[in-house]
Amino acid sequence: MSGSSDAPEVEPGAASVEPGRSVHLLSEMLRVRRFEERCVELYSHQAIRGFLHLAIGEEACCVGVMQALDPEDAVVATYREHGHALARGISMRAALAELEGRVEGCSRGRGGSMHLFDAATRFFGGNAIVAGGLPLAVGLALADHLSGRHRVTACFFGDGAVAEGEFHEAMNLAALWHLPVLFCCENNLYAMGTALEFTESETDLSLKAASYRMASWHVDGMDVLAVSEAAREAADAVRAGGGPHFLEMRTYRFRSHSMYDPDRYRDKAEIDRWRSRDPIDQLRVQLVARGVLTDADVERMESAIADEVLDAVDFAAGGTDEPVADLGRFVTSTPGGAT
Amino acid sequence: MSTITYREALREAIREALIADERVFVMGEDVGHYGGSYAVTLGLLEEFGPERIRDTPLSESGFVGAGIGAALGGMRPIVEVMTVNFSLLALDQIMNNAASLLYMSGGQFNVPLVIRMATGAGRQVAAQHSHSLEGWYAHIPGLRVLAPATLDDARAMLAPALDDPDPVLIFEHAMLYGTEGELTDDAHTRDITSAAIRRRGEDVTIVAYGGTLRVALGAAEVLAREGVDAEVVDLRSLRPLDTSTILTAVSRTHRAVVVDEGWRSGSLSAEVASRITEGVFYDLDAPVARVCGAEVPMPYAKHLEDAAMPQVADVVAAVHALGA
Numbered sequence: 001m002s003g004s005s006d007a008p009e010v011e012p013g014a015a016s017v018e019p020g021r022s023v024h025l026l027s028e029m030l031r032v033r034r035f036e037e038r039c040v041e042l043y044s045h046q047a048i049r050g051f052l053h054l055a056i057g058e059e060a061c062c063v064g065v066m067q068a069l070d071p072e073d074a075v076v077a078t079y080r081e082h083g084h085a086l087a088r089g090i091s092m093r094a095a096l097a098e099l100e101g102r103v104e105g106c107s108r109g110r111g112g113s114m115h116l117f118d119a120a121t122r123f124f125g126g127n128a129i130v131a132g133g134l135p136l137a138v139g140l141a142l143a144d145h146l147s148g149r150h151r152v153t154a155c156f157f158g159d160g161a162v163a164e165g166e167f168h169e170a171m172n173l174a175a176l177w178h179l180p181v182l183f184c185c186e187n188n189l190y191a192m193g194t195a196l197e198f199t200e201s202e203t204d205l206s207l208k209a210a211s212y213r214m215a216s217w218h219v220d221g222m223d224v225l226a227v228s229e230a231a232r233e234a235a236d237a238v239r240a241g242g243g244p245h246f247l248e249m250r251t252y253r254f255r256s257h258s259m260y261d262p263d264r265y266r267d268k269a270e271i272d273r274w275r276s277r278d279p280i281d282q283l284r285v286q287l288v289a290r291g292v293l294t295d296a297d298v299e300r301m302e303s304a305i306a307d308e309v310l311d312a313v314d315f316a317a318g319g320t321d322e323p324v325a326d327l328g329r330f331v332t333s334t335p336g337g338a339t
Numbered sequence: 340m341s342t343i344t345y346r347e348a349l350r351e352a353i354r355e356a357l358i359a360d361e362r363v364f365v366m367g368e369d370v371g372h373y374g375g376s377y378a379v380t381l382g383l384l385e386e387f388g389p390e391r392i393r394d395t396p397l398s399e400s401g402f403v404g405a406g407i408g409a410a411l412g413g414m415r416p417i418v419e420v421m422t423v424n425f426s427l428l429a430l431d432q433i434m435n436n437a438a439s440l441l442y443m444s445g446g447q448f449n450v451p452l453v454i455r456m457a458t459g460a461g462r463q464v465a466a467q468h469s470h471s472l473e474g475w476y477a478h479i480p481g482l483r484v485l486a487p488a489t490l491d492d493a494r495a496m497l498a499p500a501l502d503d504p505d506p507v508l509i510f511e512h513a514m515l516y517g518t519e520g521e522l523t524d525d526a527h528t529r530d531i532t533s534a535a536i537r538r539r540g541e542d543v544t545i546v547a548y549g550g551t552l553r554v555a556l557g558a559a560e561v562l563a564r565e566g567v568d569a570e571v572v573d574l575r576s577l578r579p580l581d582t583s584t585i586l587t588a589v590s591r592t593h594r595a596v597v598v599d600e601g602w603r604s605g606s607l608s609a610e611v612a613s614r615i616t617e618g619v620f621y622d623l624d625a626p627v628a629r630v631c632g633a634e635v636p637m638p639y640a641k642h643l644e645d646a647a648m649p650q651v652a653d654v655v656a657a658v659h660a661l662g663a
Contacts, residue, residue: 108446111444111445117445118447132432136405136411143409143414166400169398170404173402330441331441333449
């Protein structure tokens, strides 16, 4: 982790993380990866429709940050949020049922891939307007501040969001009011298909946050141990009243922006270079080399995850369609409300 | 009984809400130290302090979104936006989040938020401070849209709006803030769904709301001197529309004029006229007439601004044209 402003220097790496936690991180990343791989298959079978944005390659970000949160904390995510939902504790069953439009889905089939919500884990979506979730996170944190609660609101967004006015408005409000927000920027270098260098006059995103007098750090988003350490430290500081923190995670999505994207804007060598830094492979190799895990342990882990995925696939396939008569339900809280 | 102004009635309602419920706070541009751009919140900072009377930067999208987030977090925010034209900067948050979150989340996350803003022309502040865009908001499922046209409603509507589990937008016509009079028992109504009959009549129904109510009542007075007895319906709620009250009135008077300061094309007046035609077509003795704002960006010059707004004479002429 490097500090752009007044960030403390922390030595990341495996040595500082106890083995059990490392294994958990690997397992969580694998859950996200295998889930999304299955989503691709289900998409090709047309069980999943609409937009499907995959975060394959970016798993270290959502998994790493989520370790730092407590159950009463809040999460605001983007439309590329399957991993965040799973890592936060939404079941694969509820997530996949949502992707298949079933009433058993975590948003009753009203949201789909881009709008996963869950009150039980305080997961506030699934926001598909780029940067639209940042003001919400500020407000959630404001509610905690006004109520005297020591909670953290973790707000995820991509590098594309920093070009939006809402990003700057939210940064300013959070810093001005010293609110407990952990801003988590997943910088995968491309806003859909346009590289950061073509859209930003300053491509060091943590500098932008620092300009709002906010503690601002960047971290290797392909190293889950580094991410989880940095997130833990940042979340602890936020919770202790240190004001908002900005954590930029430099990462990469291995697949295209969505299932519709032909990916003409990236060259293969670049993709291969990042693939060689696959966060899952890196950690697995490291843990096996250190003797924390054996190959057989990894196989057992894979097998358990495969079972979980299969169970979710069956659950979603056997799910029910919400009756069309309920189309107008939840437009307002009370039936016959302001419609 | 002492008199009260529209802005004082609004302020009393806000004060009462702040005293009654710790979760209520006010947030917006110039609501605190300045006292509110229309002086609605004057004195509240001194009484309730800066945590609950929260000045914001000029970040409409940011602070409206923060209001939504605070509502999700259990608070009951009253967000003030300076004028409806500025609210367009927050339209993303109002529509894509406030109005949609409950539905997108399958009923899990409601947004108990009140957003107040000034609307309408008449102060010669030209084309970026004067429009009547409440009809746009009334287009959006998931929002409740209110237009207090009277002192009583200015006093009454906030409390039930804050009790609503879903987002409520309150549009205050800028020309009404200084109006003065006495409150009646209606100042304590909890009703934010019904239209109100402001004048009983037999010959024609004039439908109005917000700033055009006084135009409609003025026209009714002129018509009365001519022997034409006009019924005046104040919509009060623009979404949902109290269609039943409108249709009952029109089916009795057989003629209808809809007055709306908003632009005619694709307007709230079009919706009201359409519902009348759908609902009581065979009771009509004449086509439904509309008196709307001129389809121009609001001009500055006084005579042009007047010409762009529905006037008493326009409404009287419209009624005459119906053969009433």
